[in-house]
Amino acid sequence: MKTLAEVFCDWEAVIGLEVHTELTTLNSKVFCPCKVEFGAPPNSQVCPICLGIPGTLPVLNRAAIESTVLAGLATNCTIEKQSMFYRKHYFYPDMTKNLQITQGPVAFCMRGGLTLEVLGASAAERTHLEGTQPVDQSNVNGASPADGYVTRIGITRIHLEEDAGKLVHIGGESGRISGADYSLVDYNRCGMGLIELVTEPDLRTPEEARLFLQKLRLIYLTLGISDCSMEQGSLRCDGNISLRRRGTSTFGTKTELKNMNSFKNLHDGLAFEICRQAELLESGGTVVQETRHWEPSKNRTIGMRSKETVADYYLFPDPDLAPNDLSDAFINEMRSRLPELPDARIARYVTTLQLSLADARILAGDIELARFFDRALEAAPQTASTQELAKPLANMLINEVSAYLNAETLSLEQTKLKPEYLLELTQLVLSEEISSKQGKEVLAQVFIQGVSPAELVEELGIKQVSNVEEIGAVAQRILDANPAKVAEYQAGKTGLLGFFVGQAMKATDGRANPKLINETFVNLLSKGTESHG
Amino acid sequence: MSLSPAEYTGFSVLDILTGLDCRDFTARDVAKAAIATIESLEAEHVGAFISLTPEMALKAAGNVDGTCVSGASPFEAGLLAGVPIGYKDNMNLLGSRTTCASRMMENYESMVNATCVSKTLAAGALPMGKTNLDEFAFGSSTETSAFKTTHNPWDLTRVPGGSSGGSAAAVASGMLTVALGSDTGGSIRQPASFCGVVGFKPTYGVVSRYGVVAFGSSLDQVGPFGRSVADVALTTDAMCGHDVRDSTSQNIDPTYYKSVLAGQREGIKGMRVGVVSEYLNAPGVTAEVTAAFKEALQRVEDLGAHIVELELPHAKAALSAYYVIGPCEAFSNLSRFDSIRYGYCVPDATTMTEQYERSRAEGFGPEVIRRILLGTYLLSSGVYDTYYYPAQQVRTLITQDYHSAFEQVDVLLTPTSPRTAFAVGEVSDPTTMYLSDIFTIPINIAGNGGLSLPIGLGLDSGMPVGLQIIGPQFKDSNIMRVAAALEATYDIPRLAPLVQELSNTPGGDAR
Known part of the structure; x- marks a missing residue:
């Protein structure tokens, strides 16, 4: 099989993503009052409504609309005031009603898009840059054209729907339904709020797909609408891939790729599928429209079911739910609730705080680090020059703190370090009261003991002699x-x-x-x- | 103190409340009399019930008596204190099965209380049992029930109408004082008309649909049967209003009985009453129905109301729209009956698909399958735009017709059904059956309220004829007022005479 780079000499990949995100931060499911905690015992978070007991009716949880509209505003979508919930029908045991409540032709969020800055090694995967812009000061603060390119990925829509339950197949091969002795169903997830984002077929490389999903995840985390855990399945991504000869514009036959439950799997799965299709086409074969399953351990994709005929879902407006009618006041309220988004945060770090672009991207790229950094700076006295503090603080976080967290496989939340402690420590080093080497030692103690670095320095008698x-x-x-x-x-x-x-x-x-x-x-x-x- | 079935079957809701208040009898006496009446009439003659819940009724009666013993008025126990009630068997009642008259649900134990059930129970009603219906409420004669045939108490060879035929027959025979039904295209009003009782479908949204197994979600509405307009109004007052579990339910004040009193005291002088003459030329309208209807109009005029001739240009398309929208919603609502979690399941399927297909094919009866297939076809991609979408457009036009009609009149009158009750087995062709609802279906399409009031017996058949009184949306008070005033001009028995004789025979008293 050819390498990706070889394939891209002759072929252009056309990739679109479908991203499902569970609204894990809501207090309840989308159409009933059930709780939504991850890891609860099977079928313990269910009620007659999400179990679809005859006679029960869905009642919309308003907070779910808020999360969806926030997602739309943060991804530059138009918010549609008038929309309806539809019923999508298919029979499967993970469904309690054999219908899924979803949105129809008009979703809450339509026609948005995100700008991707593809830099460094990521940029190298793309061999033809048509349709992109070079990176420069105007679109990426502090970047130079040699660093990479900028491309816009259109978002078709983001709609709100309910999730299905989870099937566990017992016996048989590899936990799949075919050949299983029996199957168990856990309906805890059934009825959880789910937003589905569909992109335009604007992505051209697996790297772009990976960067898009990372950026989207960061936006959702910043909004606080989901914990976005690919491992636990609260963020799931499917890819649609087709190839066409360079210089042509018609779409080839696409396959839909599933089971890409990490950023690496998304990249590798797409890369494999692109190479597989290229080999198939070059040997005179044709691509069959189907759903394929990425098997990372075996480094292959395998066909699941043919999608030659479009499934009929008998869609029609749900008569149990009144049409949605969002007011301007509601949309404005949501807009005012938007936090600082990742791009704006990077820009602020570079312009106002004078951090390097690389540092700014590292910090802003990790929501936990970024929030910690912002809080530490906020704790600084008004008289202190934030610029002077920002750089050493950022260094401390990016180097010392990250190294410790990585080594201990902890998250910041799991340590006893507080933003004000880190600020204090930075100030101690900055004023040369302790050396940076001592700073590291003190930090290691603060992580565990959760005490003020100044007190610790006093206690240990390690204050630097600077007289x-x-x-x-x-x-x-x-x-x-x-x-x-x-x-x-x-x-x-x-x-x-x-x-x-x-x-x-x-x-x-x-x-x-x-x-x-x-x-x-x-x-x-x-x-x-x-x-x- | 005790009550004979003969006494009990003559009671109105207010008779029971007054009797309890005067300590003439206890709620347990009422419950026992109801049980005795059911014992003498149900099994051999009427067949109105799918299941009986005498223990629950006696327990509820004990609770009412407990309240009264402490010296309180029965009204403190609720508007329906000590009133025997029956629930159509598509309504969930905890402690009972909810079968929908289908093999699919034969052993299904209710997991919730429907809101209409819990509200009437909270009002002190005594739950006597679950009444027969057409399977999943698809039908107009109660003949598609998988379990039994219900007979019209006025003539046991005839059908009680449907789909709420069990409820109508149980009230007409005196086994129940009031009963609940659901009405998707006439399923309360038509059987009320056939059985000579009052049946009321409130405006869509007045009573919560929560816990009632859905047929056509945008058309279904719960309502009561009773032997008087007052009984029907009191039962509605006990269960109307917004329910957080049904987002289509509305905030409604319980003032139905108040409107009845207004009609009885102040009459309807000066009210504007609309009539569509064209309706009497509709297919299948019998001479005896036309005659009774005309006589009713005369009485309305005699009471000082003005008759206004109206046109409803799009109403004739209502039946077509109904047989698109209804099956589509039914197909969707019935998808959940798949044998996986509950319901009929073939024991020997070898694949999941086979289990789905055979369980549904064997569990559902022919009329249910007919409507599911129809809905499946109508919602297929490509077909949707040809039928479902235009049907919704027609629906809008019909709704507008009624809106403009009610700018000119306070109520609208039609016969409830083109004909009186037919014989069991007489109508086997589905489309002929569908025609018995031509006057009631447009009201479900538009969402307005409608009540069927007995206006005497047909000159040819000797069976009851019903008048449909339709009101503007959310102004059901107009209906109550006209119904109460007109009711007072008739002196006709509400209890079927045949059954009255049976219940008076010696041994019918189970003291």
Whole structure:
């Protein structure tokens, strides 16, 4: 099989994504009052309504509309005031009513889009840049054209619907329904609010697909509408892929790829499917329109069921639910509730806080780090220059804190570090009261003990000696005690500076400000040269 | 203190409340008399019930008596204190089965109380049982029930109408004082007309649909049967109003009985009453129905109301629209009966698809299958635009027709049904059966309220004839007022005479 780069010489991939996101932060399911906690015992979060007991009726949870509209506003969609819920019919045991309540031709959110900045190694996957813009100051703060390109991915719609239950197949091969001895159903998930986002077929590389999903996830996390866990299935992504010869514009036959439950799987699954289709087409075969299953362990996609005929879902407006009629006041209220979105945050970090683009993207790219960073800065006294603090704070988070979290596989929330502690620590290092090496040691203690770094420094007695007179006195004592070495130094053996500094550190239990002690020795020793010379 | 069936069957709701208040009898006496009446009439003659719940009735009666013993008025126990009630068997009542008269649901134990059930129980009503219906409420004669044939108490060889035939027959025979039904195209009004009792379908949204197994969600409405307009009004007052579990239910004040009193005291002088003369030329309207209807109009005029001739240009399309919208919603609502979680399940299926297909084919009767197939076809992609969409447009036009009609009149009168009750087995052709609802269906399409009032016996058949009184949306008070005033001019028995004789025979008293 050809590599992706080889395939892209002759072929253009056309990719569209369908992203399902569970509204896990709602207090209840979308049409009943059931709770929505992950990991509850099977069939413990169900009621007559989500079980579809004859005679029960759905009643819309208003907060679900709020989450959907927020998602739409954050992805530049038009919010449709008039829309209806529809019933989509199909028989499957994970459905309690054998119909799914979803939205019809008009969804709450229509015609949006996101801009993708494809930089560095990600940009290299795309060999033909038609339809994109080069990166420059106007679209990415602090970037230069060589860094990559910018492309816009259209969003067709975002609609609200209810989720189905979960089937577990017992016996048989690989936990799939065919060949299973029996199947169990857990309806806890049945009726949970789900938003489905459909993109236009605007994506051209697996990297773009991955970046799009990462950006979307970050937006949803920023909005707080879902925990977006691909592992737990609250964020699920299917891809539609087709190929066409470079320079042509008609669409080829597409396949739908499922089971891409991580960013890596999304990328690798799409990349494999692109190569598979290319090989098929180049050997004179045709692509069959079907749903395929990505098997990461075996590095292959396998066909699930043929989609040659479009399934008939007998869609019609749900008569149990009144048509949706959103007011301008409601939409404006939602708009006013929009938090600072990731792109705006990056721009603020670069422009206002003077962080490098790379640092800004790292911080803003992790919602937990970004929120922690913002809170730490907010805790700074009004008189302090935020710019001065921002850079060392960012460094501390990106380097020290991240390294610790990675090593311990913890999230920030699971440690006892607080934004104000990190601020305090940064200030201690900045004012040279402790060295950056000591800073790391203190941080390691704060993570575990959750105490103020200033108090800890006091308690440990490790406060750096930065007093000029004190340092001067120590230095003079050492020079006086080592006249031979002084003479050697002054004769040109300047490497002896390290010896003097080492002695001073020894004399102060390592608390001497290394920068200050260095300067002091250089001064004292040069004075001597002058006087003797 | 005790009550004989003969005494009990003559009671109105107010008779029971007054009797309890004067300590003439207890709610347990009423319950026992109702049980005795049912014992003497049900099994051999009427066949109105699918299941009986005498223990529940006696327990409820005990609760009412408990309230009264403490010196309180029965009204404190509720508007329906000590009143025997029956629920159509598509209404969930905890502790009973809800079968929808279908093999599919033969052993289905209710998991919730329907709101209309819990509200009437909270009002002190005594639940006597679940009444027979056409399977899943699809029909106009109660003959499509999978379990039994219900007989019209006025003539046991005839049908009681449908689909709420069991409720209508149980009230007409005196086994129940009031009963609930559901009305999707006439399923309360037509059997009320056939059985000579009062049946009322409130405006869509007045009574919550929660817990009533859905047929056509945008058409279904719960309503009461009684032997007087007052009984029907009091029962409506006990169960109307907004329900958080049904987003199509509305905030309604319980002032139905108040409107009845207004009609009785102040009459209807000066009210404007609309009539569509064209209706009497509709297919199948019999001479005896026309005669009774004309006589009713004369009485309305005699009471000082003005008759206004009207046209409803789109009403003739109502039946077509109904037989598109109804089956589509029914197909969808009945999808959940798949044998997986509850309901009839073939024991020997080897694949999931086979289990679905055979369980549904064997569990549903022919009329249900007919409507599901019709709905499936009508909602298929490509077909939807040809039928469902235009049907909704027609619906809008019909609704507008009624809106403009009610700018000119306060109520509209039609016969309830073109003919009186037919013999069991007489009508086997579905489309002929469908025609018995031509006057009631447009009202479900438009969403207005409608009541069937007995206006005497047909000159040819000797069977009851009903007058349909239709009101503007959410102004059911107009209906109550006209019905109460007109009712007072008739002196006709509401209890079927045949059954009255049977219940008076010795041994019918189970003291």
